[in-house]
Amino acid sequence: MTTHQPGLERTAVGGLLQAVSQYLGHEVAPEWRGAAEAAPRHRFLPDRVWLSGDDEALTLCERGREPERWFAAAYGDVPVVTQVNDGEEPSDPADAWPSSSASAPSIVFRMLELLDLAPGMRVLEIGAGTGYNAALLSHRLGDANVTTVEIDPAVAELARSGLKANGYSPTLVCGDGSLGWAARAPYDRVVATCAVQRVPYAWVEQTRPGGVILTPWSDDWSHCGLLRLIVGENGTASGRFSAESAFMLMRTQRRDLRLFRDVVMDDHVPVESTTALDPWAVADSPVETQFALGLRLGDLWYAWHHEPDVEGVETRLWLATTDGGSWAAVDWDGTRGAERYTVWQHGPRRVWEEVEAAHRWWLGAGRPGPERFGLTVTADGQWAWLDEPGAGFAARPALQETEQRD
Structure with missing residues (x-):
């Protein structure tokens, strides 16, 4: 299969946008539709990916051997695992666990909507991944207004090559995303493509007052949620959760506890x-x-x-x-x-x-769902609350900067 045929790409992107529109409950906004058409998703995927079956086990899919399956995965509204075991090839395929992926397009565009972007805004992305999200942001805002940080050198190189091959050149930094990137601060928006158990205060410090921080959420009991914070004049950030898909935990917040x-x-x-x-x-x-x-x-x-x-x-x-x-x-x-x-x-x-x-x-409390909860972040810590910010009930404990897996 030749996957750079313009007609094939247009059809695939159109089908994907239709699926995303169904998820969102409305048509994808014209500015994001244009970005998706200019940056076809498959162009940012590596030739080797891992796909989940009905039993959720990961299986290797190589573009050269299974081009139809690979291309179908690129335009399915599903996440595609692009790296396993932090880049270490497992001796037993059953031991493969995802360490980097291309997020499901529906959640990608949902998060782009929640950012509420406008021309001229400056965005910091935490977790470059394949570079696809940075390409969409660059198309919308211009390369000069987009900075993306990736902790894994191999993943960063994948993003860099994909962006360059498709004509995009945002600032791409290989480093620890929990530290943000102060050199280009302040930002109007900070968006993470990995989940956090605590919001790094550096993100608050590097976001202008009135700016938005959007990040997937995970804790030790549950592993889903999306948190949208608004940064205040006093150096705090506060906002509410919504129920969304699970994301991989930020690497510096993992723990190895068995x-x-x-x-x-x-x-x-x-x-x-x-x-x-x-x-x-x-x-x-x-x-x-x-x-x-x-x-x-x-x-x-x-x-x-x-x-x-x-x-x-x-x-x-x-x-x-x-x-x-x-x-x-x-x-x-x-x-x-x-x-x-x-x-x-x-x-x-x-x-x-x-x-x-x-x-x-x-x-x-009436069996509250995620939408009734929120979080406030200060320089001294963070507190969850129910319904109103004044009703805080817990602060996340400090985490060791090590890895956790079952």
């Missing part, structure tokens, strides 16, 4: 109790529950263990603090409609009791 290596030890003697709260009501629950609990609980995470080698236990829910100092396990014995579950807790904090309290709070 259950049976760092948390649960053979010499631990947990305290036994029971609970009436169904573990599935708080973990892998609807997005409204997950999101609220993630903000309220702050530093707790969970993992399922199906069919553990424990007599009388069919499924176990593990919960732990991010420092590994306290943990809990909730056991289900396989009984349909169970009314009680066995709980084991260890450490200075009673982790499951914290989850029960957070769930009661959520129910008492």
